[in-house]
Amino acid sequence: MSREGAEYALRARADERDRISGDLLDLESHTTYQLLKGSNLRGATQQRWVAAQAALATLWGLYDAYRSVLRDAEQIRAGRGRLGADELAELTALLAGRSVVLKAAAKPVEQRSLLPEADERLTMDETVTRMDAAFREVTATLTDIDAAWNACLPRLDDADAQLRAIHDLQVELGESLDLTQVETDLKRLRGGAIEDPLGSPPSAAELDRIARLLSGSRTDLERALQVKREYGRRREDLVAALDRVRAAESEARLAHGQVVAKIALPPQASPRSRAEDLAGRLDALDLSADTWLNRSSRLTALEGDTAQALQQAQATARALYGLVSRRDELRGRLDATQAMAVRRGRAEDRAAVQAYEQARVLLWSAPCDLTRAADAVDLYQRAIHGGGR
Structure with a gap:
């Protein structure tokens, strides 16, 4: 590299590092990521999340190695006001050569040999490409889970709100409906939605059935409460209507x-x-x-x-x-x-x-x-x- 080329490449890599750092921080602060970290997942969702976590660990390992090389390059550049031939050669090797070293992963004893495991060496461009692939795998998992949750959780929340409204109506009326099965079904559906949204999401038919049942129950209670409040007046109206029928x-x-x-x-x-x-x-x-x-x-x-x-x-x-x-x-x-x-x-x-x-x-x-x-x-x-x- 020329001195100007090395200076430009170093600035470009520094900007790239800052952008990648921001993306990684955004990823780990993502709402769905935070929810998944504390969730007890199972089934297909657990499998996807385990794979995503492995990809994220790989991503951070690559990023740390990438950042270490860039830090060495910045130290070389900061050591002198004008780059000499030796410093320029070192910068060129770091910025354009296979300078990113990935340590060989430790293997279970049954998979080892007595020969040393070779470390892998990558260029900075190859490292960024691998980081991007890992990043996309993680975000694809978050996107799929988020879409599954968005399809059912609002409807489950609406059903819970209906149940609370029905409970309030029952208290006011002094009578109750047997909604034990509905409550059991809702608990089961929410469990499936939270723990395995990719493998056991509530079906639209189940959600429709519960919504219809709760809506009908609420309507019945509201009508009963209205009758209780208006019975005297409506009875008088009926007596008058019966007189008209007789006439x-x-x-x-x-x-x-x-x-x-x-x-x-x-x-x-x-x-x-x-x-x-x-x-x-x-x-x-x-x-x-x-x-x-x-x-x-x-x-x-x-x-x-x-x-x-x-x-x-x-x-x-x-x-x-x-x-x-x-x-x-x-x-x-x-x-x-x-x-x-x-x-x-x-x-x-x-x-x-x-x-x-x-x-x-x-x-x-x-x-x-x-x-x-x-x-x-x-x-x-x-x-x-x-x-x-």
């Missing part, structure tokens, strides 16, 4: 009484009352010694059934009155078709007259058979239109 069912019975005299109805068209059955369920709920968890579902179901009964009674009344409207509409169609027959000069047609009379008798009979009457009106229209519509 709507009374209207449906009135409609049936009026319509059955005019329109032929099947037996199943008679309105059925649900109000008393619903009222009986409310009384049973009042007298129940059941838990609020069960009472909340019963109350919610009763509220839904009451709303459905009201809609059904109202729809029944509308449908019954609609049958009379349907009869009146058919009467209007019959009259309109007869007027058309007169305009077309077909009012006296024998087939048309017979069809008209049949439809008229059906529509003005009580009770009216709507199905037969509608068919008769259609038959009359076809007769007037010459077989078409």
Whole structure:
């Protein structure tokens, strides 16, 4: 090397040493590295971590040998203001030659021989390349473990938070759910995630199942607590809703009484009352010694059934009155078709007259058979239109 080349190489190696030192310090202060140092690992993760630790030990050994050579080079340069030929030759040998000595590792006695083990000599560039390979092996292990933890630990933390919230709700409600199996499963999954994230991570399906179960349990408790707080008001609302059901069912019975005299109805068209059955369920709920968890579902179901009964009674009344409207509409169609027959000069047609009379008798009979009457009106229209519509 020239004097300028040696000066440049020495400065470059010093910068390289400082950068490598910073990277090594960052590695050992990495959160995942610190967690792994104190963890009881097993399985695939333990195997990867043992290999990573070996790579890290090799890395530090290489770094110490590299730094020792560089320290010798810096001492030579600091000894004189201007490098002489001898100093330049020494610097060149250190910076460009195979100056990094790796002592032969001690072997178990069964692997030794009586011949001395040769030390390995590397250039500084070769040493940096080996350090980089070891560094990458360690960081790859940390990256894989960190990714596995990030995939499951937040979800496990969420599940634990749900459990704490459920516990608080149970205390407030004064009732509890049996979540022993869930707690056991969570403990097992967290153990696998911490001790062997690469080999025994919780599956997404297991985490989904627990999340659904905890979410459902929390919802049940919140609903039960809400029912406990609001039972008096919701009971009053139910009593009022039952009164509306009775009124709507009374209207449906009135409609049936009026319509059955005019329109032929099947037996199943008679309105059925649900109000008393619903009222009986409310009384049973009042007298129940059941838990609020069960009472909340019963109350919610009763509220839904009451709303459905009201809609059904109202729809029944509308449908019954609609049958009379349907009869009146058919009467209007019959009259309109007869007027058309007169305009077309077909009012006296024998087939048309017979069809008209049949439809008229059906529509003005009580009770009216709507199905037969509608068919008769259609038959009359076809007769007037010459077989078409």
